[in-house]
Amino acid sequence: QKEVEQNSGPLSVPEGAIASLNCTYSDRGSQSFFWYRQYSGKSPELIMSIYSNGDKEDGRFTAQLNKASQYVSLLIRDSQPSDSATYLCAVKAGGSYIPTFGRGTSLIVHP
Amino acid sequence: EPEVTQTPSHQVTQMGQEVILRCVPISNHLYFYWYRQILGQKVEFLVSFYNNEISEKSEIFDDQFSVERPDGSNFTLKIRSTKLEDSAMYFCASRHPGQLGKNIQYFGAGTRLSVL
Numbered sequence: 001q002k003e004v005e006q007n008s009g010p011l012s013v014p015e016g017a018i019a020s021l022n023c024t025y026s027d028r029g030s031q032s033f034f035w036y037r038q039y040s041g042k043s044p045e046l047i048m049s050i051y052s053n054g055d056k057e058d059g060r061f062t063a064q065l066n067k068a069s070q071y072v073s074l075l076i077r078d079s080q081p082s083d084s085a086t087y088l089c090a091v092k093a094g095g096s097y098i099p100t101f102g103r104g105t106s107l108i109v110h111p
Numbered sequence: 112e113p114e115v116t117q118t119p120s121h122q123v124t125q126m127g128q129e130v131i132l133r134c135v136p137i138s139n140h141l142y143f144y145w146y147r148q149i150l151g152q153k154v155e156f157l158v159s160f161y162n163n164e165i166s167e168k169s170e171i172f173d174d175q176f177s178v179e180r181p182d183g184s185n186f187t188l189k190i191r192s193t194k195l196e197d198s199a200m201y202f203c204a205s206r207h208p209g210q211l212g213k214n215i216q217y218f219g220a221g222t223r224l225s226v227l
Contacts, residue, residue, distance in 0.1 A: 034215075043202055043218040044154060088154065097142065097206075098167055099216070101154040 002027045004091050006102035013109055019076040021105050023089030026070070032092040033065055033072045034099060039085045048074060079109040113137045115219035117203050123225045124193055132188045132222045134203030142206040143186045144216060145178065147171070147199040154202070160186065193226045200224075 003026040013019045021035075032051055036044035050056045050063040050072065062075040072091075076083055086106050090099035116135045124130050136143050145157040158168040160178055177189045186205075190197055200223050204216040 036218075043221050046215060046217070049215060090154075096167065098144075098156050098159060100156075103153045 002030075002091070002093060002100045004089055004100050004102035006087075006089050006105045008103055009106040010108050011105055013079050013107070015079060015081060015109055015111050017079050017109075019079045019083065019107055019109065021074040021076075021087050021089075021107065023072045023074075023091075023102055024070055025072070025089075025091045025100075027091065027093050027100075028067075028070065029094045030067075030070075030091045031094045032099070033063070034090040034092075035061075035063060035072075035074045036088040036090060036101075037083075037085045038088055038104065044088055076107075079107075081109050081111055083107060084109050115203055115205050115217055117201075117219035117222050119222060120220065121223045121225070123227065126195055126226055127192050130190050130193055130224060132190075132201050132203075132224070134186045134188070134205075134219055135184050136186055136203065136205030137207070137217060138184070140205035140207050140217075142166075142208070142216075143178075143180070144204040144206070145188045146202045146204065146218075148202065148221075149199045157188070157201075190224075193224075195226050198224055198226045 035048040038044045048063040050065045056063045060077045064073045086104040088104045089102040092099045118133045143160045148154045158172045159166045200221045202221045203219040206216045
């Protein structure tokens with residue numbers, strides 16, 4: 001059974017702070033990792049993908065992957081109230097095109 | 112920017128009725144997916160579709176479910192006899208055969224199915 005675990009939160013940070021969202025996964029064969037943002041009642045929106053160990057930066061977002069520890073994280077710098085949403089971690093194993101989703105972490109950025 | 116479109120946005124039906132959820136994937140995408148998300152739960156994979164046939168399906172996708180690509184643009188999910196527990200948000204997603212197997216899927220806005 002492939003598992004993707006996330007703390008459900010809510011994670012509450014002040015505006016301008018760094019928000020750190022974490023995800024662990026059980027399948028060592030996983031090769032692709034995605035972070036989606038989902039506003040309440042809306043569809044998941046892809047914000048980051050990462051495939052190799054290390055950091056990947058895109059604007060205010062940085063994804064970090066550590067395959068040895070089976071851990072992937074998302075950092076959001078200079079958090080804004082508009083970043084308040086649920087962040088879904090999704091992991092794809094090497095032999096499948098189907099990502100397994102975590103339950104998501106609720107992020108609240110307060111002014 | 113191209114997007115995946117889904118209709119209707121909200122479907123209300125009586126238990127035991129058939130429903131068809133419709134999706135128009137992004138035009139140059141070749142892989143299509145249905146997911147569902149029960150309120151407050153995680154996104155769950157239902158089925159993937161490529162080259163006019165199902166390529167993968169989950170345990171959720173039982174005989175009550177079927178998918179079809181009736182023409183060159185639409186991708187549909189049919190639930191033959193709806194149950195109360197089918198109430199959920201249903202998302203369609205599509206994927207371009209991308210580079211290096213990066214498998215980036217783009218989601219539609221979803222159809223909220225309410226079974227009464």
